[in-house]
Amino acid sequence: MKYLTAMYISLSESLGIYTPDQLYELFTNKQHSMPISRHRATIMQSRVFFFCAIFAVLVPTWSLIDLLFLPGKLWGELLLIRILSGAAFILLAWQARKEASLLRARLLLAGMLSVTPLFYLVSDHWLQAYELSDTEQVVAELYALLPFVMVAGLTLFPLTLRELLAYAAPMLIVVVIAVIPQAKNDIPQAVSTIWLFTLILGVAMFASLNQLRYMLSQVNRASYDVLTGLLTRRAGIEMLDLQYRLTTMSESNLSILYLDLDHFKTVNDVYGHDAGDVVLKTAAQQLCATVRKGDSVIRWGGEEFIVILPTATPDEANDVITRLMKAGLGTRPDGTPVTASIGVAEVQADTTKDWKAMIELADHRMYTAKTGGRARSMGINDTQLLWPECSNAEAIQNPEEVLPATS
Incomplete structure (x- = not known):
């Protein structure tokens, strides 16, 4: 048991796995983010x-x-x-030049891996029907290497464990x-x-898993x-x-x-950058907690954020803003609430x-x-919608759209 535990720890460290979530990411792609999947x-389609x-x-x-x-x-x-087989490979190569998607990449890889085993089965059937000389038999034996070549080729693809086993199982069955x-003497060779x-x-x-783990770490580092x-x-x-593009289609x-967080520069100038970092982290947490499940929050730069609201109408976007204003973005070091100008x-x-x-239009409205x-x-x-802390004296022309102040 100790030996198995030590072997598992060694294997985990070699793959850079330190948490259950990291292990789960190598097993399946269900927790992979969209940037990682894309x-x-x-990578899969290009290869x-x-x-x-x-x-x-x-x-x-x-x-x-x-x-x-x-x-x-x-x-x-x-x-x-x-x-x-050559025609099939040409067709697959042509399809691989299309826009990358995980489904297309999986299907293309499955197609590529299926051509060679099928070729091997058919050729092996024909080769068995002929009495071959020693030289001819050597050439014929090269055909038996095809499944091994294809399974070795999986090392170049960043696959999850489930994907790799799904691709390898048919080739193992073919082998x-x-x-x-056919006879007792053939058993050792078969084994x-x-x-x-x-x-x-x-x-x-x-x-393959090591390549996937490295890619996950690099993409996460660049994406978040x-x-x-x-x-x-x-x-x-x-x-x-x-x-x-999805919306257009x-x-x-x-x-x-x-x-854009209001008066954020004064936080850094008066209280220091560490206090500014706390304000940014709290505002980010509040944004993520307030938006809908399918929405995406981006740190656009400095104290600027962009929230993507798929399928949201202007009224639904205002609903998100209303919830955000009521929930707040945290407090500044002096105890006053953090507010933002939103376009x-x-x-x-x-x-x-x-x-x-x-983006340009939303930026212009934010500046307004x-x-x-x-x-x-x-x-x-x-x-317009006003932050609850904004006084009614600063209200816009449609006062019914102003949010009531919180107690």
Whole structure:
């Protein structure tokens, strides 16, 4: 038991696993963030394209070697399936050049991994039908290496454990079927072949999981702000671009909030940057606790934040702002409440051409709110909402839209 525990600890440390959540991330992709999934899909599709492009050339070209060493009739049969396999690889390579998505990447990898085992099964059936000389038998034995080559290729893909086992299981079945002993003397060779395949699979599993763990750590580091834990500007841009394209295709709503904390510079100047960091962290926590489950919060820069509200109409965006103003963004070191100037933009109501135009419009409205007295939001058609702490004397023209002050 101690040996197994020590082996588990050693394996975990080699993979950089220190928490149950990190272990779960290697087992399945259910907890992977969207930036991680998109990055993984891009890597998988690019490598599928690379492999398929090479195989599309090498598989038919190998027929020249078959022509030199194998019987003419057998060569013709193998040439046919080589051409079909090459065509399949060309089709997969073409599909791999399309926009990356995790579903497409998985299907393309499954297609690539299925072509070679099928080719191996058909070719092995034909090879068994011929009496081959020693030289011909050596060439024929090379076909048996195809499943091993494919399972070794899994080392280049950042796969979860569930994905890797799902891809490897059919290839293992193919190998078992191909080496089923016909006589008692064939049993040792069959066992050694299956053992070799399992050994290579174990190495591929370790390499693939190690690659995935490294990618998770790097993407998380680049995607999440160290101080607040929110999406970074770089990761937020990817999210904005994706959400805008999805909204355009479905002709649905999409709102964004552009927030700038009021008088934040004075906190740093008077109380120091450590106090400013506390204000930023508290404001970020409040934002995450207030927005809807499917919304995304981005630290856009300094004391500026952007909230992405998929499917949210202007009224629903105002509802989020209302909850945020009532919940608050924390307090400053002097005990006064933290407020923000907020600009709102919505894709349908504002008829923006792209997400950049939405950001510019929300930024402009945020600046209008700031110059209009701060502690308020500026939305579509100059709709404003005041922070509860804002006095009624600063109220906007539509007083019914002003939030009541909290006790």
